[in-house]
Amino acid sequence: MKKKIALFLVAAMTVASLAACGNSAEPAAAPAEEEAAAPEQEEAAPAETEAEAEAPAEGEAAAPADAGSVAVFYYTYGDTYISSVRAALDATFDAAGVAYQDYDSNNSQTTQTEQIDTAIAQGAKVLVVNQVDTGSDDTTKNIIEKATAANIPVIFFNRSVGEEVVSAYDKAVFVGTDYEMAGHMQGEMIGNYLVENYDTIDLNGDGVISYVMFKGQEGNAEADARTQYGVEDADAILTAAGKEALSFYDSNNSNKYLVDQGGAWSAAAATDYLQTALSQYSEANSNMIELVIANNDEMAIGAVTALQNAGYNLEDGSATVIPVFGVDATDAAKEAIGKGTMIGTIKQDAEGMANTIAQITQNFQSGADKFADVDAANVVGTWRVNIPYATYTGE
Amino acid sequence: MAENKIKAKEQAFKELSSKDKTKKITDLLLNNAMYIIIILAVIYISIKVPAFLKLPSIVNVISLTAAKLPIALGIGGCIVLTGTDISAGRVVGLTACISASLLTTTFKVFPDMTSAPPIIVVLLTIIVAGGLVGFVNGFSVAKFKLHPFIVTLSTQLIVYGIILMYLMRGTNNGQTLSGLTDGYRSLITGTLFSIPTATGSVAVPKYVLYSILLVILMWVIWNKTTFGKNMFAVGSNEEAANVSGVNVSKTIIMVFVLAGMMYAVTGFLDGARIASANANTGLNYECDAIAACVIGGVSFVGGIGRISGIVVGVLLLQIIFTGLNFLAVDANMLYIIKGLIILIACAIDMRKYLVKK
Numbered sequence: 001m002k003k004k005i006a007l008f009l010v011a012a013m014t015v016a017s018l019a020a021c022g023n024s025a026e027p028a029a030a031p032a033e034e035e036a037a038a039p040e041q042e043e044a045a046p047a048e049t050e051a052e053a054e055a056p057a058e059g060e061a062a063a064p065a066d067a068g069s070v071a072v073f074y075y076t077y078g079d080t081y082i083s084s085v086r087a088a089l090d091a092t093f094d095a096a097g098v099a100y101q102d103y104d105s106n107n108s109q110t111t112q113t114e115q116i117d118t119a120i121a122q123g124a125k126v127l128v129v130n131q132v133d134t135g136s137d138d139t140t141k142n143i144i145e146k147a148t149a150a151n152i153p154v155i156f157f158n159r160s161v162g163e164e165v166v167s168a169y170d171k172a173v174f175v176g177t178d179y180e181m182a183g184h185m186q187g188e189m190i191g192n193y194l195v196e197n198y199d200t201i202d203l204n205g206d207g208v209i210s211y212v213m214f215k216g217q218e219g220n221a222e223a224d225a226r227t228q229y230g231v232e233d234a235d236a237i238l239t240a241a242g243k244e245a246l247s248f249y250d251s252n253n254s255n256k257y258l259v260d261q262g263g264a265w266s267a268a269a270a271t272d273y274l275q276t277a278l279s280q281y282s283e284a285n286s287n288m289i290e291l292v293i294a295n296n297d298e299m300a301i302g303a304v305t306a307l308q309n310a311g312y313n314l315e316d317g318s319a320t321v322i323p324v325f326g327v328d329a330t331d332a333a334k335e336a337i338g339k340g341t342m343i344g345t346i347k348q349d350a351e352g353m354a355n356t357i358a359q360i361t362q363n364f365q366s367g368a369d370k371f372a373d374v375d376a377a378n379v380v381g382t383w384r385v386n387i388p389y390a391t392y393t394g395e
Numbered sequence: 396m397a398e399n400k401i402k403a404k405e406q407a408f409k410e411l412s413s414k415d416k417t418k419k420i421t422d423l424l425l426n427n428a429m430y431i432i433i434i435l436a437v438i439y440i441s442i443k444v445p446a447f448l449k450l451p452s453i454v455n456v457i458s459l460t461a462a463k464l465p466i467a468l469g470i471g472g473c474i475v476l477t478g479t480d481i482s483a484g485r486v487v488g489l490t491a492c493i494s495a496s497l498l499t500t501t502f503k504v505f506p507d508m509t510s511a512p513p514i515i516v517v518l519l520t521i522i523v524a525g526g527l528v529g530f531v532n533g534f535s536v537a538k539f540k541l542h543p544f545i546v547t548l549s550t551q552l553i554v555y556g557i558i559l560m561y562l563m564r565g566t567n568n569g570q571t572l573s574g575l576t577d578g579y580r581s582l583i584t585g586t587l588f589s590i591p592t593a594t595g596s597v598a599v600p601k602y603v604l605y606s607i608l609l610v611i612l613m614w615v616i617w618n619k620t621t622f623g624k625n626m627f628a629v630g631s632n633e634e635a636a637n638v639s640g641v642n643v644s645k646t647i648i649m650v651f652v653l654a655g656m657m658y659a660v661t662g663f664l665d666g667a668r669i670a671s672a673n674a675n676t677g678l679n680y681e682c683d684a685i686a687a688c689v690i691g692g693v694s695f696v697g698g699i700g701r702i703s704g705i706v707v708g709v710l711l712l713q714i715i716f717t718g719l720n721f722l723a724v725d726a727n728m729l730y731i732i733k734g735l736i737i738l739i740a741c742a743i744d745m746r747k748y749l750v751k752k
Contacts, residue, residue: 080569083562087568254725280449298673305668332573
């Protein structure tokens, strides 16, 4: 009897939670549209109300509730940088009164492809895709074929897709970053910083700076580029200034990087690696690691933690600072740079990316030229927009 | 007394036929295979890289082991019940995020807060949170007779969803939580004591002490309480335990609740140890923890396992990984080596069990 009651309770809870999900997610277009439209109606412009009223009428035979809705696919909600793009894009869409639905592909291309099918079946009018498998032309082609069949535009963003595939469909664009750029800019920033502060950084005074490189993931083009150029470009500046090139702290390591085994670009991986390394390499042994380069800010912050535990990079400025460099300019990294425990990072402009995506979405919806009102300096050919990076070394 | 015993054993050994002798020796080697592997690994690594046996390195291995112990201690109980718990990593993530959001100076998740609550309040809160997830796990396993794998698979997803929602709260927008209070960090990573060496001193962090205390606590629970004895009884034979008057449901629920609390403690330690927490914190922690338990002889067959085994398992994995790191082994090889170690350990473990049968 008890068991039956318990089972019934669980069943009831599940139904309730499904119903709750249904309210917030499934017919998202309708409430979202209402919510978005409502404040605007209050604020002003009867014209807006008219526009909203017109939209369903234009929505042909598709379910009227979904007319004009935008489906956005994020490769994973677990990524810090992507979360900031999501927050910015949601805000932009809300402000512009665009109905949208967010999907979490949870790091699985299969999931994402199936979600795209579902969204098209629901009558999505624009696809915004943060493709899970980077650099897989077949996946991109597959998505574009689906979009072509439904005759709807598709905007790829953040994770890189192939030029040929995207340019083949006139309603496809890619909003990304020149992914090699982050590595180049990081290398340049490091090189310049080292040249300026060479003698302070070279703790053992041997004329060579020994560094450690934390790689976020194996088999990721961005991670590969950052790992390569972060050092190469710094070396170029150093040798041009008559200094020795950087030397990896562990001469036995032929890879010249330490990679997060979980492929998660995680702080924990960097902390554990550096803690282990610092147990062997120290100022006392006069082989201290004098520079930390990380593929992203998570790992940079993780490295700062390990350094702090070893008595370096303290917030009160009382200890030696081992320069730590990252990429992304997350809030945590900016804070660390403000406190002087980290030196610099490369800013990926989340808001810039979100604004550009929203602009292109609206261009597609209004039938304007797809790159109308997009900063022309960032447009590459007819298929892509590059959101520029910026160096960040404190405000 | 001890001498007599050894002599008696020697005598017994001499009386065996040569065939039995070799069998006895192989048995002895296989039964202690893990200890032998540890010793061989340490010898090999320290010949290649002498610094591996220096004090800073030893302290490093011990502190990394300490950081990974609590979750393994929790998951061990679930394995004794022939179950598993794959929600462990996400519970670590959730509790680390809660700790990092409250014991901070920036309060992005709760913008209305101005000062951090007392550390003990936060610790109790997350232990309750972890215990709650454990209760849901245990309740579903015990009352609905579901396999723990599927139950914890479900709760793993649910907890991940909660983490993502939690991180989007307030003004945080899914960002990494950091800016922890000094009190929290120093409570965990502060110096327990320093060991002076020729070239400066090596600090042992405080969380090593906490891990040791947890090991003692779990040892007492497993070996000296009725609950512990019931756990092994249920693990070896649920029906028999039930017939002999053990409250099976209550035991299962308590094992999972206890496990959940241990994950919470792991999250509490990890939040401060890494000094940041985000949606990926704790991801896949359960894999290493389960592997460590199995390597340490906690058997999936059920009803078999010792706390000392878990400690050895965690230590072995850590020694191997730190060691491979020292040897600068190619990262791709690490996966293969890890897989092989787990496979061999399980095979040896099963062999022991088959012989018994």
